[in-house]
Amino acid sequence: MKEIRTRIAPSPTGMMHLGTARTAIYCWAYARHFVGGKFLLRIEDTDQERSTQEAVDVIINGMKWLELDYDEGPIYQMDRLNRYKEVVDMMLEKGLAYKCYATKEELEALREEQMAKKIKPRYDGRWRPENCVGRPIPEGITPVIRFRNPDTGTVTWNDMVYGPISFENTELDDLVIMRGDGIPTYNFAVVVDDIDMKVSHVVRGADHINNTPRQINLYKALGAEVPEFAHLPLINGPDNRKLSKRNGDASVMDYEKKGYLPEALVNYLARLGWGHGNDEKFTKAQLAEWFD
Numbered sequence: 376m377k378e379i380r381t382r383i384a385p386s387p388t389g390m391m392h393l394g395t396a397r398t399a400i401y402c403w404a405y406a407r408h409f410v411g412g413k414f415l416l417r418i419e420d421t422d423q424e425r426s427t428q429e430a431v432d433v434i435i436n437g438m439k440w441l442e443l444d445y446d447e448g449p450i451y452q453m454d455r456l457n458r459y460k461e462v463v464d465m466m467l468e469k470g471l472a473y474k475c476y477a478t479k480e481e482l483e484a485l486r487e488e489q490m491a492k493k494i495k496p497r498y499d500g501r502w503r504p505e506n507c508v509g510r511p512i513p514e515g516i517t518p519v520i521r522f523r524n525p526d527t528g529t530v531t532w533n534d535m536v537y538g539p540i541s542f543e544n545t546e547l548d549d550l551v552i553m554r555g556d557g558i559p560t561y562n563f564a565v566v567v568d569d570i571d572m573k574v575s576h577v578v579r580g581a582d583h584i585n586n587t588p589r590q591i592n593l594y595k596a597l598g599a600e601v602p603e604f605a606h607l608p609l610i611n612g613p614d615n616r617k618l619s620k621r622n623g624d625a626s627v628m629d630y631e632k633k634g635y636l637p638e639a640l641v642n643y644l645a646r647l648g649w650g651h652g653n654d655e656k657f658t659k660a661q662l663a664e665w666f667d
């Protein structure tokens with residue numbers, strides 16, 4: 376059997392969300408369930424405007440408080456910019472990606488035109504090599520790098536939680552994988568990292584289901600094995616809306632401040648979406664044993 380490797384990959388842009396903690400608990404339990412399973416912590420800090428050291432500390436302290444021990448990491452994406460660049464260069468060379476010089480204004484105009492025609496706004500491939508033969512490269516524009524998404528076919532995966540999910544490639548456009556400043560976008564960095572870190576099971580919030588077909592296309596283009604995906608329904612507040620600062624109490628460390636025991640929080644969160652018969656209280660060792 377192949378090695379089980381899971382990871383939690385939070386973006387350090389605020390408090391540690393209860394949903395992140397629950398995902399981490401499931402990733403931890405799944406890795407610990409198998410002999411030799413590994414659990415990794417990766418900090419997705421490429422959003423330079425919103426990422427803070429304080430938020431990184433909150434995540435690391437939160438993991439410590441909940442006793443979710445990880446085997447590798449924290450790995451910071453901002454430490455891996457050279458690696459993303461290396462993969463981008465390879466993709467450019469192989470024709471898997473291309474430089475796009477479209478300006479913000481141009482893309483905005485395209486979007487408005489498509490909206491007026493009542494078609495779904497999407498990039499039209501104007502800088503795909505075959506579409507710009509002989510067109511001069513505009514001066515003073517730093518290009519972004521786009522992935523050449525397949526034009527036809529269906530992307531399907533068997534989600535470990537949601538079952539089979541499919542998207543048509545005609546619904547996807549050519550994703551920006553690297554911005555002009557050399558910083559990769561989430562969908563690209565996450566794939567390069569999960570390949571390099573040999574992640575076998577990607578467990579994360581269901582808000583990422585729409586990203587998954589794009590990521591699977593990237594795995595395939597890079598000739599990598601596609602991992603298993605398990606998407607978790609988001610945790611909602613009492614009014615059935617997504618749990619947030621304003622709706623319920625979404626911050627892990629606030630529970631510490633209120634005097635909750637970490638064992639109680641782990642126990643409660645584990646049961647939000649999973650269960651072992653009617654067992655209401657269990658140890659972390661039992662959770663690891665039961666969680667499959």
Ligand code: GLU
Pocket residue numbers: 383384385386419565578579580583
């Ligand atoms: N940084 C992403 C998030 O916090 C990670 C998603 C993923 O696990 O792929 O939502």
